[in-house]
Amino acid sequence: MNLIRIDDINAPELDIFARVTEPQLRSYYETGPGLFLAETGNVIISALEAGYEPLSMLVETNRLELEAVPVFDAVERCCGREIMDTLPVYVADQEVMINITGYHLVRGLWMAFRRKEELTIEQLCTGKRRIAVLMDVVNPANVGAIIRSAAALGMDGVLLTHVTVDPLTRRAARVSMGTVFQIPWARATRCDPEGKVLIDVLHSYGFTTVAMALTEDSTSVDNDEIRSNEKLAVILGTEGTGLPDEVISASDYRVMIPMHHGVDSLNVAAASAISFWELLK
Numbered sequence: 051m052n053l054i055r056i057d058d059i060n061a062p063e064l065d066i067f068a069r070v071t072e073p074q075l076r077s078y079y080e081t082g083p084g085l086f087l088a089e090t091g092n093v094i095i096s097a098l099e100a101g102y103e104p105l106s107m108l109v110e111t112n113r114l115e116l117e118a119v120p121v122f123d124a125v126e127r128c129c130g131r132e133i134m135d136t137l138p139v140y141v142a143d144q145e146v147m148i149n150i151t152g153y154h155l156v157r158g159l160w161m162a163f164r165r166k167e168e169l170t171i172e173q174l175c176t177g178k179r180r181i182a183v184l185m186d187v188v189n190p191a192n193v194g195a196i197i198r199s200a201a202a203l204g205m206d207g208v209l210l211t212h213v214t215v216d217p218l219t220r221r222a223a224r225v226s227m228g229t230v231f232q233i234p235w236a237r238a239t240r241c242d243p244e245g246k247v248l249i250d251v252l253h254s255y256g257f258t259t260v261a262m263a264l265t266e267d268s269t270s271v272d273n274d275e276i277r278s279n280e281k282l283a284v285i286l287g288t289e290g291t292g293l294p295d296e297v298i299s300a301s302d303y304r305v306m307i308p309m310h311h312g313v314d315s316l317n318v319a320a321a322s323a324i325s326f327w328e329l330l331k
Contacts, residue, residue: 051122052135056108056142063140066162067108072219076165083165086218091117094161096228098128103164106138110147110158117159165218171209174236175255178206180330183252183285185244185293186213187318192289193217194225195319201229203326208235209283211244249285249300257283261301262325263293264315268306271328276303284325289318 056064066075067087076084085105088094098104104125109118118139126134147158175181182200187193193215200208208217215222216237217230238244243251249259258279262271269276276282285301287293298304307316307324315321 052138054138054140056140056146059146063106063138064108066106067140067160072216076216083167086163086165086223087160087220088163088223089160089220090224091121091159093223093226093228094121094159095124096231097161097163097223098124100231101128102166102231104129104133104137105162105164106140107162108140108142108147108160111141111143113158114141121159121161169234169236171236171238171242171251172255174207174209174234175252175257178234179281180205180326181207181209181257181283182322182326183248183283184208184210184214185248185285185297186211186288187286188213188215188288190215190219190222191225192317192319194222194230196286196322197222197233197235198226198229199319199323199326201226201233203323204330205233205284205326208233210235210237211248212238212240212242213244245294246296246300249297252283255281257281258303259283259285259301260303260305260325260329261285261293261298262287262306262318262321263298263304264306265298265304268304271305271307271325273303273305273328276305277329277331282329284322284329286318286322286325 059068075086088097122134125137182196182205184193184196197208197217217223217235223230252259258281260276260282262285285293285297305325307321
């Protein structure tokens with residue numbers, strides 16, 4: 051292991067971890083798809099097992115002999131001994147880590163990775179039967195939780211609009227428990243169609259579209275007619291405002307989860323898990 055002791059938060063080696071924002075990481079190199087940071091051992095190991103290239107690691111000193119060991123083993127297993135021997139592993143005391151983050155860093159493990167080229171909408175939709183569509187979901191915790199449910203409950207992929215949070219942000223990846231590396235996903239670019247046009251695109255790939263929305267003609271998610279469709283795209287909107295009206299009206303079905311005790315709706319992440327389970331029966 052190439053252990054490097056860090057005592058100064060201004061050390062240039064810590065720029066990626068402390069002074070480069072997540073949006074900046076996406077274009078940190080002039081060429082290529084950029085970088086991302088993963089935190090916690092489970093998420094880092096998932097990224098390694100998915101074939102992402104590690105660039106450097108930051109470890110809190112008191113986590114070096116316990117939490118970091120499985121990560122080191124995963125680097126050697128997935129990348130080879132040479133990478134394990136040369137990968138920069140920066141080690142800092144808890145006080146330095148707190149100065150970097152501004153709070154107690156309970157996770158204590160970060161690794162910088164090189165991104166892969168992302169799938170296009172066409173690549174994601176080809177050959178899939180069940181996909182989730184996240185339309186302008188801006189809360190990273192919701193994005194991570196929805197992707198985790200999609201992976202666990204058998205969805206074939208996840209399509210995200212351009213406004214939706216990047217699944218490789220630290221919080222989204224952490225909440226997903228690393229499943230952002232285990233299920234295919236595509237993120238629309240600024241040039242890709244969104245809104246009603248995206249519904250037309252999904253139809254062109256043979257998907258029946260299902261909008262999760264509370265409307266007068268919404269049917270219960272427990273619906274055999276919907277389940278019988280060969281290809282389904284389940285569309286979820288952002289917390290609060292939900293889906294745009296034009297997306298709801300353009301979708302083939304409008305689906306809701308029956309509520310009780312005067313509750314009007316569920317958090318979008320909870321609603322996604324129920325809808326995926328019911329529509330995949």
